[in-house]
Amino acid sequence: MNPEGLLRWFVAGRRHALPLLALLAVGFAAPLFAVIAFSFAPPRTFSPWQTPGLTNYETIFAETYYQSFAWSLALALITVIILAAICYPLAYGLAKVFGKWANAVTLVLVLPLFVSENLRLYGWILFFIKNGVLLGTLKYLFGIEPESWLFTPAMTIFGMVYVYLPFMLFPMTLGVSMVPRETVEAAADLGANRLQVFYEVELPLAMPGIIIGCLLTFVLAVGAIAEAKVIGGQSVIPIVHDIEIAFTYSQNWPLGAALAVLLMLVVGALVLVVLRRFDLDRILKRG
Amino acid sequence: MSQQSILQLRGLTKIFGQLTAVDHVDLDVAEGEFFTIVGPSGCGKTTLLRMLAGMETPTGGDILLRGKRINDMPANQRPTCMVFQSLALFPHRTVGQNIEFSLKIRGVESAARKTRALQLMRQLRLPENYYDKPVTRCSGGERQRVALARGLAYDPQILFFDEPLSAIDYKLRKTLEKELKDIHRETGKTFMYITHSLEEAMVMSDRIGVMRSGRLVQIGSPEQIYSHPQDKFVSEFMGEVNVFDVRLNGDGRLVSNAVPGSFVPPRLPPDFTSGYLVVRPESMRFLIKADQTENHVRGRVYNEYALGSRIQFQVRAGEQVFVVETLRQQMIGGRRDDDVLIGWNAADSILVTG
């Protein structure tokens, strides 16, 4: 490339993008490659600079890791469905109904996001545990002592719904705000009833935001570990827990890396397929 | 007003990939004149103005300011100033701070800046207590004046206007058009203006350039453009005119495929064989007898439109729809579905080619 061409290549946009891209190359792409490299290393070793092999992948398919995978995917899916139902009315309120209070409400709902998730889950332990807030009150007022609901798969889902709520809520709110009021009014004016308006107009127009919310929630939930450990009492072992075990107790980094690679493939495929179809300018501008 | 050329464009061209936005434009702008470029959307007028202001680099040709080539001079060094379509007022600053911006950048000290700002505000009829007012709280008309004052502050040689009045309602626009013309007279500066509305251009300009697909097709005073449009495009650009194809007959009269009958031509351009005849609505009249005017046509009234002091009629004759305008007082017209006789004098018509 001649000097003038080189200079023109560094147009304003590219120049401004370089620091971020450099960070992502070294901090995101490179580590992921490191993981991939590690996954081909011989088991129980601690360096990727060795002759590659597929031992780890064989191990994974031979043993029962598919169970944790299935659990993680299932839990994530259930979480997404529950959250979609819970968040839509709230998103609708924030985008269309709360008016000038929307910002204040958003602020109130956002704050918990900045508190470490472990802390928040711990609070639930205090709530549900024997002699905790809930059971202690029941014992004090009514003298009954039911079993604690903690440390079950259902509790794990409860925790996940709790932790990932903001990640479903905010993209959804953005999506709902993209539905122009006049379009809804026009549909009603043309004779549609409430349900039809929802199905024919509101839902399709809000869909980009809804999909992004579901995608984000799903992807993050698949990588969840704290909920299963802290309030699920390890009644379910999600895939990330297995990865962590491989790294700590089993001292088998390459196996952990291989598990991580498989997880990344699932996540990556999903994200690429969905994000390809979106024009981010249009979505973010409306917000 | 000096007749010296302050700005000269020679073969100015701008190409974007496959698109030629500005195509070899030649123009001389006299110092102190109000020159407007008029054209439909996409004709290249904005690109042309941006090249003159320094925000786009020409692909070819030259821009000469007082004889000096300024193609490569960046916008912040050119002694010119642009008023943008969105006005681009700094929302985080007050009226005074906006006006003083160019002076502050140049290191003028605060008292001198304020004096100049207040002087401009007086000139542009902005109340003095607006000095500390945030621009976000000013009305549309006030913001226009602030933008203009900001542009005048450091005394540029040329002011460029990128359709600043296009987003304003009719009444305010009419007021501002006249104000702009007055300010032009008071400051004596060269104004270069672009708009898509010929009407707007005619109110304010000393000269007009009609632009189409990157080329300037006609340059002249408003009067010249109005009475002697060069071709069909320019004449249709002026709004509703009656245009129909004609060819010269053996007997020196004009005949048309669209309108029955033959017509007395106005002064014939040299070598004229065929083209278009242009008759303005106000030059057409309703006739009681055919010989009241040199040319006449029989037709049927389709509809009428009240336009304030004038009434406009749509009369269909042959395949042509004629637009006839009369003053309300004259009360000669027709009602819907009436058979009528309309006509014009040859001297009131114009022949154009292509």
Added chain:
Amino acid sequence: MTGQTSQGMKALLWAWALAIAVFLYLPTICGAIASFGASRYFLFPVPNWGLSWYEKTFNSIEIHQLLKTSLLIAFMVTIISVVIAFFGALAFARYDWRGRSIYQKLVLLPIFFPQSVLGLALLLWFNALGLQMSWATAVFAHLVWIVPVVTLVITIQVYSFDPALEEAAYDLGANRWQVLREVTLPVLWPGIFSGCLFAFLLSWGNFPLSLFTTGADTTVPEYLYAKMVAGYTPGVPVLGTVSTVGAGLILFGGYFVIWVLRNRRTG
């Protein structure tokens, strides 16, 4: 029925929002209650109240060290991420360039990614490079996730930025730095400030990335987690409540500042 929501529906939506808010804050409230208990174990209703555990926590040297580490990391992350994100946001929304749409998707990738896996990947990568884990590697790890988030926050502000403002400033004679200082930064400032808040708070509360990359240093969330799985101690709710209240003050305080300044600008 038109696009207007009925009064009944409005009331329902507000009630729903309230229920969700209560749901979100309940654990934090429980934590606050527990922090005021004087006894060693948690019982509800609380038998004896007291601030003894607050005293113990504030006097602990270990806790001071934790706070310092967390603050240091959060502070570094805030400064670096806002600078990178500022330029990244301009590339995202302000300038038109080939490759922009791919760039936009790339910026989002670290956000759509399980944090614990990212933390692990960074651990492996740093190990392969032979680096020692410390607060510095944690800063880098936080940046990878937080810079894209801050970029998005600033981008939203950039979308409503009229490029003609910069052109007008040039036209009036300003050079590049003057345009940046006088026009671009002041107009984008609310977005930048929000970005700072987000960066600080997200770094302060982060657990998964810190866990794998801080090495010998420990942050507040890491310490809390270790204590949590070891068994109940009132020190945990105390530190947790202090941490939460601090975050709340910063967030609400920050937005209060923006609100006041915005009103002063237009009012």
